[in-house]
Amino acid sequence: MSEQPPLVLVSNRGPVTYQEDGSVKRGTGGLVTALTGLASHRDAIWIASAMTDQDVEVAREHDGKPFEVEAPEGGSFRIRFVESDAEAYDRFYNIIANPMLWFIQHYLWDLSNAPDIRRHEVEAFEQGYQAVNHDLAQAVIDEIDGQEEPVVMVHDYHFYTLPGMIREARPDVFLHHFVHIPWTQPDAWRVLPNGIREQIYNGLLANDIIGFHTKSYQRNFLQCCRDLMDLDVSFDEGIVHCGDREVWVRHYPLPIDYESTRRISRRPRVREFEERVLARRREFAILRVDRADLSKNVLRGFTAFDIFLEQHPEFAERITFTAQLMPSRTDVPEYAEYLEKIEALVAVVNHRHGTPDWMPIDLKLRDDLDEAVASYKHYDVMMVNAMFDGMNLVAKEGPLVNERHGVSILSENTGAHEELGEFAISVNPFDVQELADAIYSALVMSPEARERRARGLKEIVTSRDPGDWIDEQIADIRAKHAGSRATG
Ligand code: G6P
Numbered sequence: 001m002s003e004q005p006p007l008v009l010v011s012n013r014g015p016v017t018y019q020e021d022g023s024v025k026r027g028t029g030g031l032v033t034a035l036t037g038l039a040s041h042r043d044a045i046w047i048a049s050a051m052t053d054q055d056v057e058v059a060r061e062h063d064g065k066p067f068e069v070e071a072p073e074g075g076s077f078r079i080r081f082v083e084s085d086a087e088a089y090d091r092f093y094n095i096i097a098n099p100m101l102w103f104i105q106h107y108l109w110d111l112s113n114a115p116d117i118r119r120h121e122v123e124a125f126e127q128g129y130q131a132v133n134h135d136l137a138q139a140v141i142d143e144i145d146g147q148e149e150p151v152v153m154v155h156d157y158h159f160y161t162l163p164g165m166i167r168e169a170r171p172d173v174f175l176h177h178f179v180h181i182p183w184t185q186p187d188a189w190r191v192l193p194n195g196i197r198e199q200i201y202n203g204l205l206a207n208d209i210i211g212f213h214t215k216s217y218q219r220n221f222l223q224c225c226r227d228l229m230d231l232d233v234s235f236d237e238g239i240v241h242c243g244d245r246e247v248w249v250r251h252y253p254l255p256i257d258y259e260s261t262r263r264i265s266r267r268p269r270v271r272e273f274e275e276r277v278l279a280r281r282r283e284f285a286i287l288r289v290d291r292a293d294l295s296k297n298v299l300r301g302f303t304a305f306d307i308f309l310e311q312h313p314e315f316a317e318r319i320t321f322t323a324q325l326m327p328s329r330t331d332v333p334e335y336a337e338y339l340e341k342i343e344a345l346v347a348v349v350n351h352r353h354g355t356p357d358w359m360p361i362d363l364k365l366r367d368d369l370d371e372a373v374a375s376y377k378h379y380d381v382m383m384v385n386a387m388f389d390g391m392n393l394v395a396k397e398g399p400l401v402n403e404r405h406g407v408s409i410l411s412e413n414t415g416a417h418e419e420l421g422e423f424a425i426s427v428n429p430f431d432v433q434e435l436a437d438a439i440y441s442a443l444v445m446s447p448e449a450r451e452r453r454a455r456g457l458k459e460i461v462t463s464r465d466p467g468d469w470i471d472e473q474i475a476d477i478r479a480k481h482a483g484s485r486a487t488g
Contacts, residue, residue, distance in 0.1 A: 007044040007151060008143055009035060010136055012097070012158035014048030015077050016069055018055050026072050028326055028367055029291065030393045031155055031180045034254050034466060036071065042470060047139050049089070049132065049158075050081040059083045064139070073264065080143065084135045090331075091128025092158070095121060098329045100192075101157045105181045106295040106388045109191055117193055125196050130161060133203075137165035149174060151477060154207070156180050161203030175207040176477055178252070181390040182415070183217035186227040201229050205240060208480055209248045211473060213391045213415035218251045248480055252472050253419055255464040256396045265373050265401040273374030282358075284319040284443055287379035287406075289372045289394050290386075291328040292339050292365070297387045297411070297429050298325065302345050302361060304385075304435035309353045309360060312440055317358045319443075322375055326367035339365075373397075379406045381442040384414060385429045391415035395424075399457035405450040407442035408457060409435070423456035 013027045015036050026032065035046065045066055050059040058067075059081035066080040084092070100121070103109045136159065144150035150170070154163055154177045163175045189197055201224070204210060212218045222233045225240045232241040240247040264270065277285075286305070290296040305321050325342065329335040346363045353360045364371070376382075382398045395416040399408060410417055410424035417426065425438045 007042050007153060008140060009044050009046045009153050009155065010048075010140060010159060010162065011035060011046070011155035012049045012093075013051060014046055014055075014079050014081065015071060016079070017052055018058050019052075020054060022054070024069060024072055026369065028328070030254070030391060033256065033393050034180070034469075035155065036073070036077075036257070036260075042467075044078070045143060046077055046079045047136060047143065048079060048081060049136065050083045055081050056083050066143070073260065080139060082136050082139045084132045088128050088131040091124035092132040094329070094331050095124040096129040097158045098332050099334055101160075102181070102295075103334075104188055104191065105157060105184050107184055107188060108294055108387070109188065111191075114191065117191070122193060122196070125199075130199075133159055133162040134165060137162045137169075140166055141169045144170065144173065148172075149481075151176065153178065153473075160200045163206040164203040167206040174477060174481055176209045176211065176473060177204060177207040178211040178473075179217070179221075179390075180213070180254070182388050183212055183221045183224070185220050186224045189224060189228055197228065201225065205229075205231075205242050205247050207247060208484075209250060209473070209476055212249075212251045213253050214418050215251050216418075217390075217415070218249050221249055246480075246484075248476065250473075250476060252469055253415065254391050254393070255466060255469055256393055256400065256461065257466050258400050258462050259465065261373070261397050261400055264369065265377065267370060269370045270374045270377075273371045274377060277374050277378050280320070280362075281378065282318055282320050284315070284381070285375075285379050286319065286321040286381045286383060286439065287324075287375050287398070288322075288383045288385075289324045289375070289398070290326070292325040292335070292342060293328055294334060294338050295387055295389060297385045298323070298338075298342050299345055300429065300432050300435065301383050301385050302342075302349055304432045304439065305361065306349045306352065307432060307436040308439045309349075311436065315443070316353065317355060319360070320362055321360060322362045322364070322379075324364045324366070324368075324372050324375060327365055373401060376401045377403050380404055381407050381409060381439060383409045383435075383439075384416070385409065385411045385427060385435060386414050387411070387429050389414040389416075395420060396461045399454060400461045402454065405447070405454040407445055407450055407453060409438045409442060419460055420457055423453045423460070 011031055013032055015027055015032055016024045017027055019025050050056045066078050068076050068078055070076050140152055149172055151174045163177060166173055222235055225231045226233045238249045346361045349361055350359050376398045384392055384395045386392060392414040395410055408424040409427055411429040412426045413429055425442055427435050427438050
C-alpha cells in the first residue's frame with residue numbers, strides 16, 4: 001500500500017448541497033461536520049447521493065463524474081454526486097433509512113404500538129435501499145477502476161449492503177465502514193424480518209474494519225453478530241470470525257475540527273448575530289442546537305424547563321431558553337408530527353409562564369451555522385439531552401467557543417458522554433425532574449466550579465482533531481492490511 005492511500009469516501013449526504021438559486025450550502029448533521037474536517041486533511045474523493053433536484057441537475061451537468069466544489073466554509077472538495085431513480089431514493093430515505101433503521105438504532109421503535117412490516121416495507125428495502133446502495137456501489141467500482149488495493153471508507157446506516165456489492169466486484173479492495181449512530185443491543189434488531197436483517201449484517205461483514213464512536217456500540221455490534229448471526233466473536237480483540245476472514249470491530253470517538261470551528265466563530269456574520277443575541281439577552285441564557293429529530297428529546301427538554309420555572313419562580317423574566325432546531329426529514333410523517341408537537345409545547349410553556357415582555361422559550365426553526373455559533377458563545381447553560389445519540393458534536397462545539405464558562409447538561413446516552421461526562425452535569429434523559437434540577441444546579445454553580453468544568457471540556461475537545469481520527473483508522477487499516485498479506 002502506498003504512503004497516502006487514495007481515500008474514497010462514501011456517504012449519503014455530501015459536504016454541500018445545491019439550492020434553488022444555484023448557490024452552495026453546507027450539508028447538515030454530524031457526519032458532514034466530521035467528513036468535512038477529514039476531507040480537508042486528506043486527499044479524498046467524496047461520493048454522495050444527489051439529494052435535491054438541484055444536486056441532480058449538477059450531477060447531470062458533470063455526467064455523474066467527479067468535480068471540484070468550493071465549500072462555503074472555505075476549502076474545496078472533489079465530489080461525485082450519484083443520481084438514483086427518484087422513487088427508489090424516496091423509499092431508501094423515507095421508509096428504510098429513516099425511520100426504520102434510524103428508529104431501530106436509537107431504540108425509538110415503539111413496540112407497544114409497532115408499525116406492521118408488510119410487503120410495502122420489504123419492497124422498499126429491495127427496490128429502494130438495495131437499489132440506491134447498488135447505484136453508489138457502481139460509482140465506487142468505477143472510481144477505483146485501475147487502482148491497486150484501493151481503500152474505500154463507507155459512512156453510516158444508509159449503506160450497510162453496499163460493502164458486499166463492492167467486495168463481490170473487487171475482492172482486493174480494503175473496506176472500512178464507520179457507523180455514526182448508536183449500535184443497539186441484539187433484541188432491538190429482532191423487529192426486522194430475518195431476510196432483511198441477514199442482508200444488512202452480511203453486507204456490513206464484507207468490510208475489513210467497522211468503526212463506531214464508543215466502546216458500548218462496539219460491544220453491542222459484536223453481541224449482535226454472535227446472537228443474531230451465530231458467528232464466533234472475540235470481545236477482547238474486537239474481531240468477528242467469518243469463515244476464513246476476520247472483521248475488526250473498533251471504536252474511534254469522533255473529534256471536531258476545532259480550528260475550523262474557531263475560525264467560524266470569528267466571522268463577521270457571526271459577530272452580527274452576536275450583537276442581536278446580546279441585545280436580547282436576559283440575565284441567564286440556556287441554549288440547545290439540534291436537528292428537530294425525535295432522538296434529540298426536545299419535548300422532554302421543554303417539559304423540564306416548564307417544571308424548572310414552576311419550581312423556581314425567582315427566575316421569571318430573568319432567563320431565556322433559546323432552541324435553534326433545524327427541521328429534518330420532514331417527508332417522514334413521524335418527523336413532521338414531532339415538529340408540530342414541539343411548536344405546540346413551546347406555545348403552552350410560553351403562555352403559562354410568559355409575560356407581555358418576556359417569552360421564556362425562543363424557538364428558531366432554521367439551519368444557520370453562523371447563528372448557532374453566535375449563540376454558542378454566550379450561553380450559561382447548554383442542554384444536550386438526547387435519548388440516544390451516536391456522538392453529538394454540539395456537545396463539543398459549544399464548550400469550545402463559549403465565552404461565559406457555560407455549563408453543559410449532557411445526556412448519559414450520548415457518545416460524547418464517554419469523553420465529556422466528567423466535566424458536564426450528567427442526566428438520565430427520561431427523567432425530567434432530574435433535568436429540571438440540573439438546570440437549577442447549573443445556574444447556581446459557583447464561578448470556580450463553572451470555570452473548572454469549562455476548562456476541562458475545552459481541553460478534551462482540543463486534544464484531537466479529525467486528522468487524528470482518520471490517522472487512527474488508517475493505522476488500523478495498514479495493520480490489518482499487512483496482517484492479511486502476511487497470512488494470505
Ligand atoms: C446524522 C447521521 C448522518 C446524517 C445526519 C443528517 O448525523 O449520522 O448520516 O447525514 O444525521 O441527517 P440527514 O437525513 O439530513 O442527512
